[in-house]
Amino acid sequence: MLDTVLGLAITPSTIGWVIADLGSPGCPTRDGEEVRVADADAGSDAAALAEQAGAVAAQICATLAARGERLHGLAVTWSDDAAVGVALLLEALADAGVEHVVPVRYGQAAEALACGIGPRGAQPAVCIVEADVATLVLPDPSGGASPLVTACPISGIDDVAGWLRDAVRAGDRRPDALMVAGSVRGMDRLGRRLESTLSMPVFVQGGALQALARGAALTLAPHAELTAASLDAAAGGMPAGAIGLLRARPLSYVAALLLLAGGVVTLVASVAAALSLQLGPGREVPDPPPQRATVARVAVPSA
Structure with missing residues (x-):
C-alpha cells in the first residue's frame, strides 16, 4: 500500500x-x-x-x-x-x-523545493513566476528559518530578469544558486539570461504552483x-x-x-x-535536482 x-x-x-x-x-x-x-x-x-x-x-x-x-x-x-x-x-x-x-x-515551501540543488551546502534562492507576479524567496544567511519573501507585479517574462538582478544583488542575502519555477512561456530563455547576468547556477522548473x-x-x-x-x-x-x-x-x-x-x-x-x-527547510531533502538552464531544458517534477 x-x-x-x-x-x-x-x-x-x-x-x-x-x-x-x-x-x-x-x-x-x-x-x-x-x-x-x-x-x-x-x-x-x-x-x-x-x-x-x-x-x-x-x-x-x-x-x-x-x-x-x-x-x-x-x-x-x-x-x-x-x-x-x-x-x-x-x-x-x-x-x-x-x-x-x-x-x-x-x-518554507519554496525553500523545501530548492533543497539539494547547487553545490553541497549551498543556499539557493527560489523565484516563482506567475502570469502577473513574480515572487522571490531569499535564504536566511545565518542558516535560520527566516527567508525573505518579496514580490513584484510583472506584465511579461522580460520584467523578471531586471527585477531579479537588482533583488539578488541587493543586501546581504546573495544566494549560491537560483531556482526559477514558472508556468509561462520562455522559462528556458529566462534561465539562460539569468545565469549569464547573475553569474551563478540557475535551474528552471515548469509549473509554478x-x-x-x-x-x-x-x-x-x-x-x-x-x-x-x-x-x-x-x-x-x-x-x-x-x-x-x-x-x-x-x-x-x-x-x-x-x-x-x-x-x-x-x-x-x-x-x-x-x-x-x-x-521544515533546515534539512537535506533527497530529490533529483532540476536540469541546469544552460542546456535549455525545463525540468518537471518526477512522476
Whole structure:
C-alpha cells in the first residue's frame, strides 16, 4: 500500500496540487496539476476560493481512498492575497474531520523545493513566476528559518530578469544558486539570461504552483512516520460540497486569519505536523535536482 502526501498551493487565480510518494527515495511526485480558479478575473472571492480548493482536495482524497491508498497528511501553502480563502479552507477541513492538515508558509515551501540543488551546502534562492507576479524567496544567511519573501507585479517574462538582478544583488542575502519555477512561456530563455547576468547556477522548473505544492508536500514527508493515524476515514467521508457550507456560516476564521498573516500557524492536528513546521527547510531533502538552464531544458517534477 502506497503512503502519500497531498500538497496544495493556492493563489486567488490558481490552485496547484501534487501527490507525493513517501515510499520511494526522494519522495517523487506521482501526479499533479494546476487548476484555474473559476471567475478569477472577476475579483477575489475568499469563500469561492476556499470552496473550489476544498472541492479539489475532496476529489483527490476520494480517489486515493478508492484505490486503498493511505494519506499521511495534507500540506497547504498560499500567497498573501489568498490568506482569507486559505483560513476558510483550513476551518472547513477541520470541520470535515480531516486530520494532519499542515499550513506551510510560502517561504518554507519554496525553500523545501530548492533543497539539494547547487553545490553541497549551498543556499539557493527560489523565484516563482506567475502570469502577473513574480515572487522571490531569499535564504536566511545565518542558516535560520527566516527567508525573505518579496514580490513584484510583472506584465511579461522580460520584467523578471531586471527585477531579479537588482533583488539578488541587493543586501546581504546573495544566494549560491537560483531556482526559477514558472508556468509561462520562455522559462528556458529566462534561465539562460539569468545565469549569464547573475553569474551563478540557475535551474528552471515548469509549473509554478505545482512546484510550490511539491515544496509544501516535502515539508511533511520526512516526518510522516511519526503520524500514528492515517486519513483513510476522513478522505473517504469528506463530501465534495462540504466547503460550500461556509457561505452560510459566520466568519469565525478571524483568529486563524490573524495567525496566517503573522506567519505563525497553530492549526495543526498532530505532533508530527508541528514538528514538520519547525524542522521544515533546515534539512537535506533527497530529490533529483532540476536540469541546469544552460542546456535549455525545463525540468518537471518526477512522476
